[in-house]
Amino acid sequence: MLARKKSFTSAIIGALVALSIIALVLSLVRVEDVTLPPTVKYGMVFDAGSSHTSLFVYQWDSDKENDTGVVSQTLSCDVQGQGISSYANNPPEAGNSLRECLDKALQVIPAEKQRDVPAYLGATAGMRLLREQNSSAAEQVLAEVAKTMQEYPVAFRGARILTGEEEGAYGWITINYLLDSFTKYSPKAHTWLRPEAANIFGALDLGGASTQITFMPEGSALSQNEGSELTLYGYRYRIYAHSYLCYGQDEMLKWLAKELIVESFPSTRVQHPCYPRGYEEPVSLSWLRASPCTDSSDPRLAPGDSAVTLEGSGNASACRAALRSLLNLSACGHSQDCALDGVPQPPLRGRFIAFSAFYYNFKFLNLTEGQPLAAVREAIEGFCSRSWQDLSSSYPTENPKRLPRYCANANYILTLLLDAYKFNESSWSNICFQMKAGGADVGWTLGYMLNLTNMVPAEAPARLKGHSSSLWAAAIAFIILTLILGLAALLLELWV
Incomplete structure (x- = not known):
């Protein structure tokens, strides 16, 4: 009878010790440590400008989608020759001009991931001008570049002409995403914080055929018809974006x-x-x-x-x-709330990143x-x-x-x-x-891909992975209680 009681007590002690070890391990191992290794995803965007075309390849960890500051640039490739609008009289060559950069992209993207890679081509002012001159020629050029991209083992998502305002807005998104201006995580507050509006950067873009200015003015300085509203990470941003074609x-x-x-x-x-x-x-x-x-x-x-x-x-x-x-400056008179051709512009606010031709010209002159x-x-x-x-x-x-x-x-x-x-x-x-931020080129392409892949969602980012403080406290309390019971059982066995 006594032996059976000791055996039963030993079993209880063993079970309690085992539970203590399990609880200790669970409390020390974070959620992300017990999940599968993160899967790297890729995306690619062609920037088909008026004077040249460039390809950008981006990558990010799939388990960090919709968080901030996780997309990095893997490759940039300049397409040989002029912009695709220059092939209006020979559209097939517009598509063929992309092949060298597409081949380079496939060399840096693992073969098993290529068919899942979202691939886009966005055309800007050069194609906007061609569409004004000859809309059928513009359509043929886009059809040919789409045909070429569809020959490659990627998830082609379309070739289209961006509006000037889209170009400006996507450049603004790129800059503030790379500079972590939209939202920051506060470990102390255990939440995502929105930086002060004054810390949001404006964007100044100068290309061969157009120029864009985009910034976030004072709320009262923007009329209902002048601004665009974007909802990013749970916050609404009302921005002024204007593009001047031919400038x-x-x-x-x-x-x-x-x-x-x-x-x-x-x-x-x-x-x-x-x-x-x-x-x-x-x-x-x-x-x-x-x-x-x-x-x-x-x-x-x-x-x-x-x-x-x-x-x-x-x-x-x-x-x-x-x-x-x-420049048609006389249309503004003496108003400071006006830019070119009588176009209203609210007062400037905050800091600006000037990129593309703004940067390249001043870099050559050592003025950056x-x-x-x-x-x-x-x-x-x-x-x-x-x-x-x-x-x-x-x-x-x-x-x-x-x-x-x-x-x-x-x-x-x-x-x-x-x-x-x-x-x-x-x-x-x-x-x-400047032309780079956070290791990536500044321009509209990253913002374009982030928007189309929903990498910058309207809702706030999800809470960081890992156990909450209440779970940690419960785990520690359980360990202590288990060890006390185990010690009590051991003393009881020795006493008996």
Whole structure:
């Protein structure tokens, strides 16, 4: 009888010890430690711009979807040749131009994951212009790039032309996602917090055919018809986003060349204040007529396919004056709440990231380190005063087609930011010229993919994985109680 009682007591002690060990293990192991390893997912987006096309491949852990700051850039690939709009007369080549970058993408994405990769192509201002000129040609180009992408083992989700406002909004999403501006997790409060609205960055984008400005103004400064409302991570953001078609740097140079030519007619040698001294560029009038931005029906343009020669004079102040005369600033009068062509714009607010051509031009001139406006002006004037012989010998590796345009582009950036967008001496310091953030390129592509894959949902992010504090407390209490009972049983056995 006594032996049976001891055996029963031993069994109780053993069970309690076993339960103690199990509880201890469960309390120390976090939820994510007992789940399967995270699965990496991929996505790809083609940025089909007016002057070139680029492919971006992104990756993220599937178990962190809808959290913040988890998407990273795996690959960027520049497509050889011009933008897809340049293939209006040969649409199949638009599709073929993408193959090299698609092949590179498949080299970095594991074969077993490729068929699940969402793949998009977004076209911007170049295709918007082509659609205005020839809608059927634009449709054929999109059909050909879609046909090519469908040949590859990816989940093709469509090729489409973005509106200018979409382009601006997606760039704004990209910047604030990469800089973790939308929402932050507070370990102390055990919740997601919305950063102050003043910490939300604005976006300044300059391409070849258009420019975009997007920011979050004061609530009362935005009328009902001016803004767009986005709901991200459980918060509503009312943003101002506007795109100016034909105000990209390439189209502005065409427009300026046309105005200089018609003002000098019938002379075939035309002084160009934005080109360096000693530089000459032959221009065909048919080239000017090729874009709707230069108004091919202008009666001041001489008929036929005659040519003129642009001769650089390298005068920064005259260059800015010529560019300013093209911008329709008079429609705003003296109002500060107005930008170009009489378009309303609320007062600027907060810091801005200036990317794309804003960055590339200023990077070449070493002006991306936060220099004050006076120093920027001085550097641009100094560069513009240099002769073509001096520049070509000083930058032997620079593209000879791009080098003579830096003076014009830099002065256009100043004109656009100061005269159109209304930055000034004091607010200039709020502009950061950069092309990368959080290890990824800044642009609209990441924001586009995040939106279409619902990686930035309307609702707030889910609570972080792991045991809650109440569960931990219960586990510890259970361990202590179990050990006390086990110790009591052991003492009882020894006593008996």
